[in-house]
Amino acid sequence: MTENDSKIAYFRIELSNASRVTRELIRATVENAPWRFSDEDKEKIIRYFEHTFDITQTIGAALKSVDFKPWLEERKQQGIDFFYWNRLKRYFLEKGVLPPNVVATLDTDTDEILDYSGNPEAEEPWRRRGMVMGHVQAGKTTNYAALICKAADAGYKIIILLAGITNILRQQTQERLDESFIGKKSVFHAIAQEPLSIINYADRRRFPAYGTSRDRDFLKAAASTYGVSLSSLNEPIIFVTKKNKTTLGRLGDWLKEQNLTNKINDPLLLIDDEADNASINTDADPNRVTAINGAIRRILALFNRSTYIGYTATPFANIFIDPESEHEMLEDDLFPRNFIKALEAPSNYAGATRIFQENGDLRQPMVRVINDFNDILPLKHKRNHNVSILPETLYEAVRAFLLTRGIRVLRGDAKQHCSMMINVSRFNDVQDLIYGLVYQYLDLLKNSIVVNSGLGVHAVHDVNMRKLKSTYDKEFANCGFSFLEILNVLPFSVSSITVRTVNMRGGVLDYTQHKDTGLHVIAIGGLALSRGLTLEGLTVSYILRNASASDTLMQMARWFGYRNRYEDLCRLWLPEQSLDHYEFITDAIEELRSEINRMKRLHLTPIDYGLRVRHDPAAIRITAANKMRTATEMVVAQDYSGRHLEGYKLYNDNTVNQRNLIQVQKLIEKLGKTEEFKGKTRLWKGSKNEGIDASIIFQFLQAFKFPEELNDLGPITGDRSLFLDYFSDRLNADLAKWDVAIPLPDNRGTECNDVIPGEKLYIRSRTAGTVDNGIYKITSKNRVANPGDEKIGLDQKEIESAEAEIEAGNCARGYCAYSLQRKKPLLLIHIFYGGLKNNEARETLITGPIVSLSFCLPATQVPPVERRYQVNKVYRDQLLEMEREQDDDEQIPDEVDYV
Structure with a gap:
């Protein structure tokens, strides 16, 4: 912990005792500190707390079924030991992970979700099916981590979290749950598992059991070897597993073996963090989704008491738009008939409405339109497309990234992660060509910076430094530092920047391994960069993708999220047609979100909302794109x-x-x-x-x-x-x-x-x-x-x-x-x-x-009336164009054996 971190921890405790934190109170508390420190450090700390306490978040609306009966408040009065939740809440507040207002909203939202779920103390058989709708990169993981803690406290014994379709994403999620719920590194082979800092925020130590680890998805052999069984548990057990039919089949077999004659009576909470993986089917086999959902239903059927909750970042969840008919949708066992809960984003979230809507406050400062790509990297190109130079806008984006790194160093964030994303082709071969050209240009810039940075105003005699100065004038003249000040720190700032490709051939963004120094990287790839993966400290994004694949484009939007202390430095380069499409899909999503508020006022139910989404023009287009591989006929009920x-x-x-x-x-x-x-x-x-x-x-x-x-x-x-x-x-x-x-x-x-x-x-x-x-x-x-x-x-x-x-x-x-x-x-x-x-x-x-x-x-x-249409060639071709917008690196093997 740095000296400033210690001071911030002290002030946080002081301010937490106040009933209302104002700017005046923050300044007075810092000014009256029991030690002396510089005016510059004082102002930094004051700005930090002003930002933290300025962040607000409203409580999201919810729709519930007519047979809902609340139970949580009565159980609280009877006495629930909220050990896991109180520990996590203290960790969030005392370590400053989340602002107080956000923690308060998180507490209320997750209480509501838990109340909609089944009461684990109710002995009669029950099942609950629900959905939580958040925003891309806005904290879904934080929400379900808090929910898992509360569910464990309330009496849920078995928790299964489906965490994406890749090993990397599953491992990332396992690590997040280690830090927020398990309390130690989940490894099977160590003599003593390494405890994590969250255990210091409780007055005693308790640990849940786990059936998966950081390096292993569920294996029956591992469960047997390390003595995992339901009958021997004194604490809840959690499984963090891929959404993969083979892995889920193994888990289902093992659960069945725990009670061969009857259903399992321990209550189950199953959270599906891939409920919005609905746009362009990521596998050439259209039956894959059906097989996975079948495996989920089989697991749920093993329990007398179960809650299934799908977490989604858009309203276009599989369960609404995949079924062939309205009747089939409503009869599906995973349909969220009991509740749909919308999460609002905190006020510091940089999301689609701020970036893409015409009146968004980030649109003008952040978005840059690309118009020089067509002769070099057309949106539609083949696997063997040759790239010998880059568009000038991409060269400028690389220069902008180097400058943002220098500015962040001057702002005191030298050891924070800093990333750039380049997503310009779905083909791995083309990505490799881009890698070589970007690496070459980065090396050229690094050499020019080392040679010329000490020349002051004369540095611009070098052509590369002149271009760097031009990019500064265009993009960052109001960043608070002069070009010469940035130039002085650039040799250090850019020395650690590397270039990596990230796709199914290899390449990882190992932020955890660089937590002490920060990872500073230009990442090149396709959808492997997108599906649930967080690019830490992302400042510059450059994207050239087919504008017709609307939901795929939303998945690529890794620039959504929280950019505290560097939001003003973030830049996004994209073609105008992609910008138009982002604007369209943003409006469509926001409209469907607002429907939840409207339907709540009218006392409507999740069934009404599911039908509304299913009839939405954007949902119909996505659904049709999924099915046009094999069909020329589609069923539509337009609204x-x-x-x-x-x-x-x-x-x-x-x-x-x-x-x-x-x-x-x-x-x-x-x-x-x-x-x-x-x-x-x-x-x-x-x-x-x-x-x-x-x-x-x-x-x-x-x-x-x-x-x-x-x-x-x-x-x-x-x-x-x-x-x-x-x-x-x-x-x-x-x-x-x-x-x-x-x-x-x-x-x-x-x-x-x-x-x-x-x-x-x-x-x-x-x-x-x-x-x-x-x-x-x-x-x-x-x-x-x-x-x-x-x-x-x-x-x-x-x-x-x-x-x-x-x-x-x-x-x-x-x-x-x-x-x-x-x-x-x-x-x-x-x-x-x-x-x-x-x-x-x-x-x-x-x-x-x-x-x-x-x-x-x-x-x-x-x-709306369902009709069957024989789709004409133009409409079919447009939908097929959406379906084709898959990445080579999306061809994910059905199962990868672990060693």
């Missing part, structure tokens, strides 16, 4: 309730556009008199404001042509689209009467006389379009509407109600809140002059005004 559905793609064909424009003119003739809505916008609400008849709108939409590439509005089979089928189910219900509007600019736009006969309109312009494979994408986002178009036709009271819902966090997307206020759907006719981005090489073939549509849809009372 567009409360959505703003936008036609952001059109054919790059002037003839098709003219025909669509003619259909718009025919529709306008039928609509009759128009009125203005707040400015120049034209609005039709029908006779006596009762709305336009659905038959008129439906006939119009049948004639309006969207491309097949627009999945919701374009044809999926024949002339049928998902939206038209959804519409047809509600022709005489929620969508029977419509409002229609043409949104126009408030200020004077571009003159157009071609839409409404006898009227001169001034229309919008769209100048950031792209063209690809005959498809014109109207903007760089998946949008055609302007912000605020969703309000058209609503009165002030409805607008205020929607804004209150947004303010309360009940609707992640603003348009959802406005759509849910509607009594009638709104058809928006978007008329504009189009243009392309300045760097767009292709050209648009559409002349004159362009027309597209979007739809603001109210909540529906009609449940």
